[in-house]
Amino acid sequence: MLIPGIKYSFTARVWQCQSINGPGWHFVSLPEDYSVEIRSNLGNLEQGWGRMKAKAQINQSIWDTSIWFDTKKGVYLLALNALIRKKENINLNDELEISVWL
Numbered sequence: 001m002l003i004p005g006i007k008y009s010f011t012a013r014v015w016q017c018q019s020i021n022g023p024g025w026h027f028v029s030l031p032e033d034y035s036v037e038i039r040s041n042l043g044n045l046e047q048g049w050g051r052m053k054a055k056a057q058i059n060q061s062i063w064d065t066s067i068w069f070d071t072k073k074g075v076y077l078l079a080l081n082a083l084i085r086k087k088e089n090i091n092l093n094d095e096l097e098i099s100v101w102l
Contacts, residue, residue: 003055003062005101006042008034014080014094026080026090028098030067035075038067042102052076057099059088067100 012028030038038052046052050069055062061084067076078100080090090096 003101005055007099007101008038009097009099010034011095011097014090014092014096016092026085026092027077028080028096029070029073030076030078030100032075035069038076038102039069045102050076052102054078055101058084058090058096061088067102 008030010031012030014026014028016026017024042052046069050071051066052069054065054067056065056078057063058080063084065078067078069075070077078098084090
C-alpha cells in the first residue's frame with residue numbers, strides 16, 4: 001500500500017503515562033532527531049497543543065492518528081490506543097518497529 005506523505009520509520013519502546021486516576025495512555029516517543037526535523041520543517045502543520053495529523057503503522061495495522069509535541073521531553077509522542085494494542089498484542093515496554101507518515 002502506497003501512503004502519500006513523508007515517512008519516518010523507527011524503533012521505540014512502549015511506555016505509559018501515569019494519571020491521578022491510575023494507569024494512563026500508552027505511548028511511544030519519536031526519536032529526538034526525527035522530532036527536531038519534523039518540528040523545524042513541518043511545525044507549521046501543528047494544530048492545537050502541538051498536534052499534527054499522521055498515519056501510523058505497526059505490523060499489519062495502519063491507522064489515522066496524530067502525533068503530539070511534548071515540550072518537556074522535546075519529542076513527538078504517538079499514542080497507542082487499546083484497539084491497536086490488543087490487535088497487535090502490544091504490551092508495556094515492548095520494543096516496536098513503527099512507521100509514521102506526515
